[in-house]
Amino acid sequence: MAPAQVGVLGGGRMGAGIAHAFLLAGSRVSVVERDDESAAAAAHRIGDSIRRSVERDGGLDETELRSRLDTGTDATAFGECDLVIEAVPEERTLKETALSRAEAAMPAYAILASNTSSISIDDLASRRLRPERFLGLHFFNPVPASALVEIVQGSATSPDVIDSARVWVSALGKTPIVVRDSPGFASSRLGVMLGLEAIRMLEDGVASAADIDAAMTLGYRHPTGPLRTTDIVGLDVRLGIAEELERAFGERFAAPELLRRMVAEGKLGRKSGQGFYEWNEER
Numbered sequence: 001m002a003p004a005q006v007g008v009l010g011g012g013r014m015g016a017g018i019a020h021a022f023l024l025a026g027s028r029v030s031v032v033e034r035d036d037e038s039a040a041a042a043a044h045r046i047g048d049s050i051r052r053s054v055e056r057d058g059g060l061d062e063t064e065l066r067s068r069l070d071t072g073t074d075a076t077a078f079g080e081c082d083l084v085i086e087a088v089p090e091e092r093t094l095k096e097t098a099l100s101r102a103e104a105a106m107p108a109y110a111i112l113a114s115n116t117s118s119i120s121i122d123d124l125a126s127r128r129l130r131p132e133r134f135l136g137l138h139f140f141n142p143v144p145a146s147a148l149v150e151i152v153q154g155s156a157t158s159p160d161v162i163d164s165a166r167v168w169v170s171a172l173g174k175t176p177i178v179v180r181d182s183p184g185f186a187s188s189r190l191g192v193m194l195g196l197e198a199i200r201m202l203e204d205g206v207a208s209a210a211d212i213d214a215a216m217t218l219g220y221r222h223p224t225g226p227l228r229t230t231d232i233v234g235l236d237v238r239l240g241i242a243e244e245l246e247r248a249f250g251e252r253f254a255a256p257e258l259l260r261r262m263v264a265e266g267k268l269g270r271k272s273g274q275g276f277y278e279w280n281e282e283r
Contacts, residue, residue: 001208002027003082004170009102011071013044013271014115015087017143019069020049021172024234027243028068030077036071049144064073075105083095083168085137087115088242096127103129111161113137117188120240121154121181131156135165141233150187151178183248184241191229192241196256201259209276227276231269239263 002025008015011031021028023046031046046069047245051059054062070077078084084106088098103112112134114124125131127280136152149169152164162178169176178187198212213225230238239260245253262268262275269275 002168004028005030005083007078007080007081007084007102007106008087009078009084009098010043010087012087012089013045014139014141014143015085016042016045016049017141018087018115019046020053021139021143021174023050023065023068023171024053024120025171029070030081031069031071032075033071033073039071039073046071049101053144060112061248075101078102078105078110079107081106081110083111083113085113085115087139089120090117090119090237092119092185095124099124099128105147111135111164113165115139116152117237118184118192118244120153120183121157125154125156132158133161135161137165137269138187139167140187147175148187149174149176151176151187152185153178154181155247164218175272184245188241189245190251191226192238192245195226195230195238195275196242196253196259199230199256199259201226202227203256231275231277232278233269234271235259235268235275236263 002022004029006022006029007014008029008031011033015031019031022029025237026281031042033042047066050062050065054060054265084102086095086098086102088094099112099114106112108130114135114136115138117138121136125134128134134156135157138150138152140146151162151165151169163242166176184192201207201212202209209227213227216222216225218230242253242255266272270279273279
C-alpha cells in the first residue's frame with residue numbers, strides 16, 4: 001500500500017513524475033515549489049500527466065486524481081505527510097537547503113527522502129534532525145516509464161524505514177533495489193561511466209551519436225543508447241554527477257570537454273530541445 005499522504009519538494013520534471021506516480025497509487029500528494037510561477041508550472045505539468053494516463057486507462061477518474069493533488073509554495077503542506085521526497089536539482093547546497101525546509105515542516109514520524117542520484121546520503125544525513133528516518137529514493141527519468149527505484153540506505157537509516165520504502169515502491173508498480181550509500185550508488189556510477197565514454201568517442205570522431213547508440217541498443221540490447229539517455233537525463237545533470245564522482249574516485253570520471261561545452265551553450269538535452277539529438281516534442 002502506498003503512503004496516505006506524500007510531500008514532494010520540487011515540481012520540475014522529476015518531482016512532477018514522482019507526484020504523478022504516487023497519485024496513481026492512491027496517495028494524496030502535496031507539491032511545494034519556490035514561487036507561485038513555479039507552483040503553477042508544476043500543477044500544469046502534473047495535470048498533463050494525469051490527462052495522458054486517463055487517455056491510456058479509461059478506468060481512471062481524472063477529477064478524482066486531481067482532487068488528491070495540491071500545489072503551492074508553503075511547506076506547512078507537509079505537516080501530515082507520511083513521506084516527503086526532496087526532488088530539487090542535483091546541487092549539494094540546494095539540496096541541503098531543501099531538506100532543511102522540508103524537515104522543519106514535516107511531522108517527526110514521517111520519512112524524509114532525497115531523490116539524489118549521486119550525493120552521499122550519509123553526508124546529507126549528518127545535518128538531519130532524524131537521520132534514522134532519512135534515506136535516498138532515486139527515481140529515474142522519465143518516472144512514469146521507469147520500472148526501477150534505487151533505495152539508498154545510509155549508515156543511520158533504520159531497517160524499518162527501508163522496509164517501508166520497499167513496500168511503497170512496490171505499490172507504485174516499480175521494482176525496488178537496495179544499495180549501500182556509496183558515491184553514485186549503483187545505477188549512476190555505472191550509467192555515467194558508460195555515458196562519459198560514449199561522449200569521448202563522439203568527441204574523438206569514432207562514430208556518430210546515432211551509431212554509437214546503435215552499438216549498445218542493437219549489439220548489447222540496451223533499451224536506449226548512452227547518448228540518447230544522457231539527453232533524457234539532462235547533460236547538466238550528468239555533468240553534476242560526473243563532478244561528484246570525480247571528487248570521490250578520481251580522473252576516470254572526469255567530464256569530457258565536449259560535455260562541458262554543450263552545457264555552457266545551454267544544450268542540455270530533451271528539456272532544452274537540443275543535445276546530442278534534436279528534441280521537438282513538448283518539453
